[in-house]
Amino acid sequence: MKFGAVVAVAMVTGLLATACGSSNTSTGSKHRVPPTASMKPLDKVGAGEGLLNLIAWEGYVDDSWKKSFEQTTGCQVHAQYAGSSDEMVSLMQNGGGGQWDMVSASGDADLRLIYGGDVKPMNEKLISDWQNFQTYFKNPQYNTIDGVHYGISLQWGPNVLLYNTNKFKIAPTSWSAVYDNSNKGLVTAYDYPITIADAALYLSKSQPSLGIKDPYELTKKQFDATVALLMQQRQLIKKYWPSASEEISMFQNGDAFIGAAWPYQTIQLKAAGAPVADTIPSEGATGWGDTWMLATKAPHPNCAYLWTQYVSTAKVQAEQALFFGETPVNTKACGEMEALQAGSCAQYHASEPGSYIDTIHFWKTPETTCADGSENCIPYDQWVSAWTTIKG
Amino acid sequence: MAVKAVGRPRPKGGGAVPFAALFWRLPWLRSLLLLTPPLAWFVVIYFASLVLLLVTAFWTTDPFTTQVVQVWNTSNFERILNEPVYHDIVGRTVLLAVLVTLTDAALAFPFAYYMARVASRRVQTLLFAAVLLPLWASYLARVYAWILILNHSGLLNWSLQSIGLPPANIGYTNVAMWVVFSYIWLPFMIIPTYAALERVPESLLEASADLGARRWRTIRDIVLPLALPGVVAGSIFTFSLTLGDYITPVLVGGAGSTFIGNVVFSNIGIANNIPFAAALSTIPVAIMAVYLFIAQRLGAFEAL
Numbered sequence: 092m093k094f095g096a097v098v099a100v101a102m103v104t105g106l107l108a109t110a111c112g113s114s115n116t117s118t119g120s121k122h123r124v125p126p127t128a129s130m131k132p133l134d135k136v137g138a139g140e141g142l143l144n145l146i147a148w149e150g151y152v153d154d155s156w157k158k159s160f161e162q163t164t165g166c167q168v169h170a171q172y173a174g175s176s177d178e179m180v181s182l183m184q185n186g187g188g189g190q191w192d193m194v195s196a197s198g199d200a201d202l203r204l205i206y207g208g209d210v211k212p213m214n215e216k217l218i219s220d221w222q223n224f225q226t227y228f229k230n231p232q233y234n235t236i237d238g239v240h241y242g243i244s245l246q247w248g249p250n251v252l253l254y255n256t257n258k259f260k261i262a263p264t265s266w267s268a269v270y271d272n273s274n275k276g277l278v279t280a281y282d283y284p285i286t287i288a289d290a291a292l293y294l295s296k297s298q299p300s301l302g303i304k305d306p307y308e309l310t311k312k313q314f315d316a317t318v319a320l321l322m323q324q325r326q327l328i329k330k331y332w333p334s335a336s337e338e339i340s341m342f343q344n345g346d347a348f349i350g351a352a353w354p355y356q357t358i359q360l361k362a363a364g365a366p367v368a369d370t371i372p373s374e375g376a377t378g379w380g381d382t383w384m385l386a387t388k389a390p391h392p393n394c395a396y397l398w399t400q401y402v403s404t405a406k407v408q409a410e411q412a413l414f415f416g417e418t419p420v421n422t423k424a425c426g427e428m429e430a431l432q433a434g435s436c437a438q439y440h441a442s443e444p445g446s447y448i449d450t451i452h453f454w455k456t457p458e459t460t461c462a463d464g465s466e467n468c469i470p471y472d473q474w475v476s477a478w479t480t481i482k483g
Numbered sequence: 484m485a486v487k488a489v490g491r492p493r494p495k496g497g498g499a500v501p502f503a504a505l506f507w508r509l510p511w512l513r514s515l516l517l518l519t520p521p522l523a524w525f526v527v528i529y530f531a532s533l534v535l536l537l538v539t540a541f542w543t544t545d546p547f548t549t550q551v552v553q554v555w556n557t558s559n560f561e562r563i564l565n566e567p568v569y570h571d572i573v574g575r576t577v578l579l580a581v582l583v584t585l586t587d588a589a590l591a592f593p594f595a596y597y598m599a600r601v602a603s604r605r606v607q608t609l610l611f612a613a614v615l616l617p618l619w620a621s622y623l624a625r626v627y628a629w630i631l632i633l634n635h636s637g638l639l640n641w642s643l644q645s646i647g648l649p650p651a652n653i654g655y656t657n658v659a660m661w662v663v664f665s666y667i668w669l670p671f672m673i674i675p676t677y678a679a680l681e682r683v684p685e686s687l688l689e690a691s692a693d694l695g696a697r698r699w700r701t702i703r704d705i706v707l708p709l710a711l712p713g714v715v716a717g718s719i720f721t722f723s724l725t726l727g728d729y730i731t732p733v734l735v736g737g738a739g740s741t742f743i744g745n746v747v748f749s750n751i752g753i754a755n756n757i758p759f760a761a762a763l764s765t766i767p768v769a770i771m772a773v774y775l776f777i778a779q780r781l782g783a784f785e786a787l
Contacts, residue, residue, distance in 0.1 A: 181755050184550065207550065282733075284754075328738045330655040337734075345635035346654060472544070475754035479746055480568040483739040 123460070126208035127387055128239055133396060136217055139166040140391040143398055146171050146182050146194040148381070150415045151245075156407045164401075166394035174334075175283075176200035183209045188388040192395045195245060197379045198233035198454035199285050203471070205234075205241045210384040212239045217396055220403035220421055227448045228420035233455040234382040242384035243399050246408070248417040249378040249440070249451050250281075250289065251369040253352035253360075255342065265372050266293040268349055270320060275327045279341060279350035282331035284471070284478040285454055288377050289351055290324070291317045292452055296374040306377065306452050308461045314469040314477070321481045331482065335359075342367060354439065355416035371450065378451040380420075412439055533768075540762035544755070551757060559762035569746070573766055576743045579657065580725040583664040584718045587672040590665070591717065592710070595676035600683075614670045622667065626734050629663045630654070633735070655737035663735050664725050671724065672717035679713020680706070715783035722774060726767050743767055 143166045145152055152170035161167055173179045176197045183194055183204055196204055204210045215221045221229065221243065228244035235241070254263060258277065269278050270293065280286050288306040294317055295303035303313050329346055332338035338356050341347040343365055357369040383399050385392065401407060408419035409427030418439045419428070425436040436442050461468040506513040540559055543552050563569045598610050617625060632638045633654040640650040653659050683706055691701040729744025736742075743763060750760035778784070 177755060181751070184755070325738050330737045333733050340630075340634075344637065472754055472756060475749065475756070476562075476566075479572075479741065479749065480566070482741050483568060483571060 123206060125205045125236060125239075125241070127205075127211040127241075128237070130211045130387070132212045132214035133217065133392060134214070136396040136400070137393045139164045139394045139397055141165055141167060141394070142391050143168045143394040144171070144190060144192050144391070145169065145398075146173055146179055146191055148173065148195055148197075148415075151195050151381075151411065153411070153414055155414070156402075156410050160398065160401045164394065164397045166391070166397060168398070180204060180207075180209075183207075183386065188386060189390060191386045192389040192391050193386060193398065194384050195381050196242070196384050197381050198231070199379070199456055199471075201233045201241070201382060201384070202456035202458065204384060205236065209387055210241050211387045211389075213242055213385050213396075213399070215240050215243060218243055218400050218403050220400070220405070220423070223405070223423045224403075224420045225422055225448060226445055228380065231380055231382075231453060233380060233453055234384070242382035243403060244420045245381045245383055245402060246412060246415070246417045246419055247378060247380040247451075247453070248354055249371060249376045250351050251354060251357065251376060252372050253338075253342070253350060253357055253367060253369045255348040256366045256368050258348040262368065262370050263349070263372060264370075266374050267297065268372075269351070270324050270327070272327065274349060276329055277348040278324065278327040279330060279332050279338060279347035280324070280328060281351055282333045282482070284474040285377070286351070287314075287317055287321065287474055287477065287481075288452065288454070290320050292377055293374055294320060305462060307455050307457050308468045309457070310461070310467045311469065314473075318477050318481060325481060325483065339363075353416070358416050375450040375452065378453050380453045412441065536761050536768075537765060539758050540765055542758040544758055559759045562759070563762060563766070569763075572741050572743060572746060575657070575739075575741070576726060576767075577770065579661060579664065579742075580722045582661055583668060583725045584672075584721045586661070586665040587669050587721045588676075588714050588718060590669060591672040591676045592714065595673050595680050595710075595713075596706070598673075599677050599680040614673050618670055623730070623734075625667060626663060626731055629659070629666065630734060633659050633662070655735065655740075657736065657740055659735045659737075660731055660740055663731055664728070667731070668721040668724050671720035672714070675713045675717040675720075676710060677713075679710045679716075683709045712782040712785055715778050715781045719775065719778055719783060723767075723771055726770065 145168060147170050149172040152168060157168050157170075171182065171191075173182060176199050179194050179196050180200050180203050183191060184207060188209065194204070194210070215229070224244060228247065229235075230238070230240070231244060234244065252263060252266065252268070254268070259268075266289070268274060269280065270290075280289070287309075291303055291306035291309055291313065294301055294313075295306060298316070301313050301316055303309065303317075309317060330337075330341065332341060332347075332350070335353060335356055338347065338350070338352055339359050342356070342360055343363065352369065354369065357367060360367045383402065385395050389395055402411070403421060405419075405421050405423035405427045408421040408424035409431055411417075412419045412424065412428060413431055413435060416439075418441050419425075422441075425441045428435045428439070428441060440447060457469060457471045457474055459466050459468055459470045506516075539551070541555050541557065543554060543556060543558060544550065545552055563573075594610075598607055602610060630637075635650070635652065635654055637654065640652070643650055653662070687705050687709075688701055691705050696704065727744055729742055729748050732740045732742045732745055743766060747760045747763050750756045750763065
């Protein structure tokens with residue numbers, strides 16, 4: 092029986108090796124070449140096809156800005172909302188493609204879509220607002236490989252440390268608060284494998300001897316240390332939060348007092364009068380960056396480009412940022428945000444300089460290939476099974 | 484023409500509806516045509532999907548693109564057998580399903596007995612409505628109602644504190660799951676138990692009394708054995724529904740409340756590792772097969 096498993100592993104490794112073999116380009120990059128890398132993107136945007144099928148996060152295709160897009164371009168937008176990055180990947184991969192034009196994927200799904208051949212390169216020159224994007228979001232490593240853009244950045248947000256100000260009179264300055272035994276029963280964490288990166292980020296500062304440079308690229312030793320920390324943290328946790336609304340009610344009902352959160356939860360809790368605040372501790376934070384990606388078999392590419400142009404404009408960027416509680420990538424959106432809601436630009440960190448964004452480690456899919464080209468890193472499927480082990 | 488020879492009259496309008504005559508002459512053809520759609524549905528959609536599930540369990544996925552690799556191997560099952568966390572999860576799921584079933588049986592029996600044999604017609608109708616009414620509300624709404632009762636500042640702790648007792652912090656624990664599951668599946672136990680109890684002939688109870696058996700003796704030796712198939716039938720529902728649930732553990736459970744269903748869900752939804760999810764979901768199928776075999780031996784299928 093073991094023999095069968097060995098054969099299977101050998102075959103898979105063989106496949107990977109062949110894929111890797113053809114990939115070492117002249118730039119010296121050790122990354123595999125995505126299957127759609129050579130597909131030439133559109134040179135100019137033609138007339139809309141009248142229809143656009145999107146997979147999106149809930150709230151990303153709201154009527155308040157969808158309506159005017161449909162009127163001006165004649166592209167009827169149909170949005171399928173997905174609940175997680177991985178649901179997006181499943182939707183894109185299953186069913187053979189061809190049903191969907193675009194997906195608003197987060198960084199932890201992007202590389203899987205790119206290397207799965209589910210999305211194809213986009214021409215950033217056709218998106219005039221791209222020039223106004225924060226420098227980081229023009230070519231973030233989760234959607235741009237060897238200078239080829241597999242999508243256009245949309246919005247981003249940090250994973251902040253949310254805490255109850257009655258319980259924690261002094262703002263915590265370190266993520267150590269969520270691993271501290273004295274906070275037993277007060278802590279919560281996001282119920283999702285990517286939470287492992289939060290712990291790895293903390294260890295990269297608290298235990299420099301482990302040598303963690305990137306919380307998404309962990310060797311076996313680093314990964315085991317991170318999992319051990321999370322197993323220890325489990326004793327402090329009453330409940331992991333499965334969705335934003337769950338975390339909100341846990342903070343409201345006294346079932347959680349400190350834990351990682353999105354700015355959305357802080358805004359909602361503050362609006363409801365709960366005594367909470369959030370902070371980005373000294374170790375920095377993980378974060379997410381969302382990208383509109385174009386499906387390889389997109390049946391309506393012109394409408395897709397028209398949509399990307401539209402959602403990249405300062406006005407729509409500001410509307411979406413305020414609607415969802417996240418930060419626009421278009422630097423021009425700040426003024427629009429202020430016009431809609433005074434003080435919101437600073438509140439969402441939309442005016443922060445690049446140095447602030449450098450403290451955020453954006454979600455990306457963990458791969459076997461580390462940054463130095465070695466094949467020692469722990470891939471995402473092992474993150475998923477480790478997460479099952481951690482939760483027990 | 485054989486038909487004419489036997490002397491059967493031709494059906495009226497037979498010429499207008501050519502098939503009618505054919506069906507009349509060949510009755511088996513009619514049953515064949517009537518039965519084909521439901522049978523085809525059963526075989527193709529119901530049975531084939533189960534077979535596909537079983538086959539998929541022996542495949543694997545490419546770790547990076549998460550696409551299914553159709554190479555026959557047993558690594559998924561080896562992983563379940565070798566990693567202790569999956570033993571814990573399967574053990575927890577089965578244990579809770581058993582606990583919920585026993586709790587529901589203990590609660591449902593006196594209730595159903597009262598409904599079937601003691602209550603007046605009017606009260607019986609009222610009780611029926613009371614049992615079935617929660618089923619009209621959404622499952623999620625009922626689970627959320629329990630969160631409001633059990634959480635830290637919920638109704639339970641508030642009541643305890645107002646009578647001077649310390650708070651019972653059972654929100655987001657396995658105890659909370661046990662309470663919520665027992666509540667949610669209770670009607671599925673009461674109805675079959677009621678049906679079985681109602682069928683116990685009055686004459687047997689009278690005969691038992693005539694022979695000098697006291698009330699408890701009659702219940703133990705006459706009512707319980709006759710009602711057992713109904714309880715077992717109900718337990719099929721409570722056991723299998725708890726075994727397959729994955730929403731209540733997410734909403735009501737705490738840090739160590741993962742069920743088989745949650746791991747299946749996260750392997751499909753998060754990891755997109757459908758072969759491993761398929762391998763895991765064969766476990767409840769196997770457990771239910773054994774359970775149904777025992778239930779059948781106890782006569783539960785006659786009580787359904």
